[in-house]
Amino acid sequence: MRFTEHELTAALAGAAKVVLAADRRLRKRGVDVDTAWDQMDRYQRFKVLDALGDQVLPVLVALPDVDVAPGTRPTYDDRVVAEVVDGLVAKGRGRLRRAVEVKARTALVQAALAAVPPRLDPDALLSGDDL
Structure with a gap:
C-alpha cells in the first residue's frame, strides 16, 4: 500500500499511543x-x-493496494494483516511464541491503521473547493 509520509507518521503515533x-x-x-x-x-x-517503527512500518508498506475513497481510511481484514505479519516475523521462534507475536503485531497494525487520517480528494485540493 502506498501511504504518504503524513499518513505513516500519524499511523505510527496512533500505535505509540495505544502502547502508551x-x-x-x-x-x-x-x-x-x-x-x-x-x-x-x-x-x-x-x-x-x-x-515501534521496526514492527509497524514494514507491515504497512507490505500491505496490498486497495482503493481508498476520498474521506475514508484504508481498512484491511485481520486475516490479510496477519498474513503479511506472518511473512515478516522471524522464523526461528517456537510455534506458540510466533502465534502470539503475529496476533499482537496484527492488533498493533490495526491500531495504526485506525489512526491514519482520512484520504483527501486530490481534485478538490486542486480546485480549491475545501479552502
Whole structure:
C-alpha cells in the first residue's frame, strides 16, 4: 500500500499511543494518553516511535493496494494483516511464541491503521473547493 509520509507518521503515533495507554503506571495515575503524549519530550517520543517503527512500518508498506475513497481510511481484514505479519516475523521462534507475536503485531497494525487520517480528494485540493 502506498501511504504518504503524513499518513505513516500519524499511523505510527496512533500505535505509540495505544502502547502508551497499556502502561500500568499511566493508568494508575489516571492520566489521559493524549496528555501523557503531550507531556513527553521529543527524545522520549523518539524512543517509543523508534521501537515501534521496526514492527509497524514494514507491515504497512507490505500491505496490498486497495482503493481508498476520498474521506475514508484504508481498512484491511485481520486475516490479510496477519498474513503479511506472518511473512515478516522471524522464523526461528517456537510455534506458540510466533502465534502470539503475529496476533499482537496484527492488533498493533490495526491500531495504526485506525489512526491514519482520512484520504483527501486530490481534485478538490486542486480546485480549491475545501479552502
